[in-house]
Amino acid sequence: MSTSGTVDRAFRSALYDTGDDTLDTGASLLAADPSADAELARRGEEFVASAWKRGWQPADVVRVVRRELDETHVRVVGSLIRAQARREAGEGRVRGARWKAQVGQVPTVEAGARGDRFSYATAVLELYRLLLRLPALESLDEVAGEGVASSSPGGRERARTAESRMLGRIRALLAKAEATGFPEEAEALSAKAQELMARHSVDEALLAAKAVAVEGPDAIRIGVDAPYEQAKAVLLDAVASANHCRAVWNEAFGFSTVVGFGGDLEAVELLYTSLLVQASGAMSKAEAAQQAGGRKRTKAFRQAFLAAYAHRVGVRLGEVAAEAAVGEELLPVLASREVAVGEQVERLFPATATTRLRGVRDAAGWDEGVRAAERAQVRGRRRLT
Template identity: 40%
Template sequence: MEGVGETGTASVADEAAGLVQRMLSRARSGWGRPAARTAMDTARELETVHDPALRGAVTMLLAEALARAITSAWSRGWQPADLERAARREHKDAIVLALADGIRAELATYARATVEPRWWEQVDELPTQPSVPGRRLGQDNPVRAWQETSAATLTALVLVERLPRITVLGALPGEHQHARPAREDSEVDDRLLSKVRRLLAQAEGTPYEAEAEAFTEAAQKLMARHRIDRAMLESRDPERTDRRPDAVRIGVDRPYESPKMHLLHQICTANRCRSVWSQPAGFATVIGFESDRRAVELLYTSLLVQATSAMQREGELSGERSRSRGFRSSFLLGFATRIGQRLQEASRAEEAHAAQEIAGGSSRGTVEGEESRGIPAPGLELVLQRRDVAVKERTRELFPVLKSTRARQVSDYGGFMQGRAAADRADLGTSGRIDGRAS
């Protein structure tokens, strides 16, 4: 009897392996067709599977194959948020969910301390089944649910297999080293950024401009004071300088990708970071010191919300023309251009003020004969120059070959000027910026 049982088990395993291999071959060879067609072909193949044991074996094999593909994707530079973004750009919720489940399962095989904390933050933001609007997959038919889930897993698997190599940022899962206990100033950074996030959320959530300005001004003051304090400490104690610059990816989503990228570029420039756009993948890489990068993320998210809200309000007032693609693209480009000017002007003013405080608040805080131009004192200026050089060198390490791009040509001058006007009304606080740079 034992031999019969073993033979039966082997038969199920062999049949499942053959079925999965046939589906994979068909999906790989037919990639480029609409995902719905691949899913339909897979579902038709699975309709012949009536044995629950065979269904279970197929599910296990597909999950294992997806995990292997995801492991390979890590070594090619992809992170959880990158994979989710790639799936969402081309596919529907079912495939995004299948991939998210696979990512969680793959990362669960590592000790938590051996995976960078930022990866876990990305995993926490991945979608889960209950969050998907509408009908759940096959909720009224378990067999149908299995077929749809298997088809989605198969599509996610082939998608991940076909992703190209991109720049590897940070340590791969399993290779992250235990961080030293957080220093006092790191703990201050985390507490301050948490306060800033809350203030920005309140600024974006209120319909009253005066309230939004007050919330944003409070956030700006916190970050500006923090930046000045860090500048003072670093100029006197190089040991407190941030670790070497590194990089983070930020999604630049459709539609109007070019104006959104221009906005991000302007924010990076004002905060002494650099940006590299990978348009086909739907993200940009921001290179800079950690506190600078976190400031860029916060400011980009907040200003994108403000720009979109301003564009929608303008649409309600301006009628049909404001709903055209040309108007909206030009509006966002105008907003980004003017915001960039405001941010850079504010950056120069804040640095001059910080230099004066470092020098004790006297005229020695600026270069002799240059007070009216607000040039920082040599101590702070050298700190800033060293950091700029370090960011530039790190960018070259990560991206040895780069091509410069220009913002899209304005197709609707009225929309561009209305975007500039909206940028002048944007909530940046009294000094014109929420800035988390640790100069």
């Protein structure tokens, strides 16, 4: 039987029926035919390319695979993403700096780390099932941000890549801090993340951005990860609004799309990350104090803490924006940008709905979240003059 025939039989058995028995049958076929490996990988690259056509980007795919499956599948899809990127480069397809940075961050399967053939084939088929069923997203390829001209395009692209990698490291530390059950470890991880933020501050990122021509607003997707994703989405929305941007949350796939101009988007991404770092550290300390008083660490406490934190930080950011002194010559520019951002949001998201915070019941958590928000550093941007 040809290699494509083996893959076709495995796909007919495993991809279009979600039963475990059919998955085992497909994996057995693939495991028994090593000559089908190259064809199997080529089909996977086609699934990835199809996801790009439906509006997905590398970070989006990695995020949804991590949410729905596990790290083995993440490494497999990372290898497929990089292989597809090489294929596109060979065909002359040019992607933007953000896209390239996302590809550079994806984990891959290391040589010799696949394990037994049946287990690996099972993981591949589980991944392909998911990729096959990804719905269409709003396409960000047509948004104008990647067309920004700069005084040093190569230097700007390197700056974006370094910035994206730093944010990835910060978010990884945050994820570990939120996952650990030990307040001391969470505080140490949060402190390390804060140290990275200090070395890569919002002001530094904005000073590095020397764009000289912008055609229109851009759009980026920012992960809004579990747990307590609703409160995090509220926080991101507040940060976006304070920085002349708009955020639209996709709860099902764990991200918000933020629309705005280049420098504003960088400020949103960095300030949002910084505020999450600060919230994580403050929540760990508050929980430690609660435990010292005899109270157990509870999900309700953390949910209420982050909800209160997001709400109060939003109020503070609004106050900071209202107090900002803006030169009269900038008022028409800001007004025209606001209109352009609104029009872009309407184009990408013709139908949206508002969401209210749910499940906030812990009074102590709410009070501690408000106190943490009062201490948070929210003045991350220079005055507009």
